[in-house]
Amino acid sequence: MAMFLLTFNLLIIMALHVYAQERAQERERMVQQQLVSRGIRSKVVLDAMRKVERHRFVPPELSHEAYNDYPLPIGGGQTISQPYIVAFMTEALNLKPTDRVLEIGTGSGYQAAILAEICKEVYTIEIVESLGRQAEQTLRHLGYRNVYVRIGDGYHGWPEAAPFDAIIVTCSPTNVPKPLEEQLAENGRMIIPIGEDQVQELVLITRQGGKLKRQSRLPVLFVPMRDRKGKRY
Ligand code: SAH
Numbered sequence: 475m476a477m478f479l480l481t482f483n484l485l486i487i488m489a490l491h492v493y494a495q496e497r498a499q500e501r502e503r504m505v506q507q508q509l510v511s512r513g514i515r516s517k518v519v520l521d522a523m524r525k526v527e528r529h530r531f532v533p534p535e536l537s538h539e540a541y542n543d544y545p546l547p548i549g550g551g552q553t554i555s556q557p558y559i560v561a562f563m564t565e566a567l568n569l570k571p572t573d574r575v576l577e578i579g580t581g582s583g584y585q586a587a588i589l590a591e592i593c594k595e596v597y598t599i600e601i602v603e604s605l606g607r608q609a610e611q612t613l614r615h616l617g618y619r620n621v622y623v624r625i626g627d628g629y630h631g632w633p634e635a636a637p638f639d640a641i642i643v644t645c646s647p648t649n650v651p652k653p654l655e656e657q658l659a660e661n662g663r664m665i666i667p668i669g670e671d672q673v674q675e676l677v678l679i680t681r682q683g684g685k686l687k688r689q690s691r692l693p694v695l696f697v698p699m700r701d702r703k704g705k706r707y
Contacts, residue, residue: 497529500541508543509561516565522591523561528554531582531612550602552697554582555644559694563665566678566691567640569593574635576657578628578699579644583609586621589642596621597635599628601700629699629707631657638662646674646696647707655679655686667696 501524509523529540532554536546545553555563564585569575573593577586580600586609589596600606603625610623624632628643629651636657643654643666650666658664664679676692699707 497527497541498524501525501528504541504543504557508558512558514558514561514565518569518592519561519565519588522564522588523557525591526584526587527616528557528584530616531584531587531609548582548605550605552581552602552605554584555696560585560588562692563642563644563676564588564592566665566676567642567663569640573639575640575642576632576635576638576654577642577644578631578654579697580606580609580623581644583613583621583623585642585644586623587613587616587618590618590621593640594620597624597632597638598622599624599626599632601625601627601702627702629653629701633657640664641666643667643699644696645699647699649707650677650679651699651707658686660684665691667694671698 574595577598580598606625631653637659641664646667667674
C-alpha cells in the first residue's frame with residue numbers, strides 16, 4: 475500500500491512538472507512569435523512575459539487558449555488584453571526597478587503581475603468588485619506582495635499614493651482624465667487608449683519640465699471607461 479501511494483504521488487508530481495514545462499514552452503513561443511517578431515525589444519518586458527503564468531489569470535475553461543494571439547473574456551463583459559498589447563504598453567512606459575506605477579482597470583490582474591515583475595510597487599484600481607477581488611486573490615496566491623488592489627472608480631486615480639512614475643490605463647475614456655494627469659510625477663509616463671467605442675488610439679503622455687507632451691502610438695480597441703452608474707467617460 476505504502477509503495478503504491480509513493481508511486482502514485484511521484485506520478486502526480488511528474489505530471490505537474492510536464493504540464494508546467496509545456497506551459498513554459500507555450501510562453502516562449504508566444505514571446506518569439508507574437509512579441510519579438512513584432513518589434514518588442516525590452517529585455518525586462520520579454521522576461522516578465524516569459525515568467526508570468528498567464529493561464530492562471532483566465533477562466534479555467536479558457537486556460538488552453540491563454541497563450542494565443544488574441545484577447546480573452548474574463549467575465550462581466552470584460553477582457554484580458556492580447557499579449558502583444560500588454561507587452562507594447564509595458565515597454566512604452568520605460569520602467570525602472572524603483573518606479574511606482576498606477577494601473578486603471580485591474581481586470582484579471584495579469585497586467586499588474588507583469589508590472590510587479592519589473593518595478594517596485596503597483597497600485598491598481600478596478601470598478602467591478604467581483605473582478606477586483608478575484609484578481610487580488612490570484613495575485614496573492616502567486617506571491618505578489620508589491621501589488622495593491624482597490625475597488626473603485628479609477629477616473630479619480632489614487633491621490634494618497636500619488637505622484638506616480640508611470641500610469642497605465644487599460645479601459646478607454648474619450649479624453650485624458652484630469653486627475654490622472656495631475657498624479658503623474660515629473661519625468662513620468664502615461665499610456666492610455668483614448669477615443670470612442672470603435673476608434674481608439676494608444677497615447678503616450680510624458681511630463682517634462684512641468685509640461686505634458688502627447689504622442690499617438692497605435693490604434694487599439696479597449697472596453698470603455700465607465701463611472702459607477704455605467705456612464706461612459
Ligand atoms: N488590465 C486588465 C484588463 C482590463 S479590461 C488585465 O490585465 O486583465 C478593462 C477593465 O477596466 C475592466 O475590468 C473594467 O471593469 C475596468 N474599468 C472600466 N472602467 C473603470 C473605471 N472607471 N475604474 C476602474 N476600472 C474600470
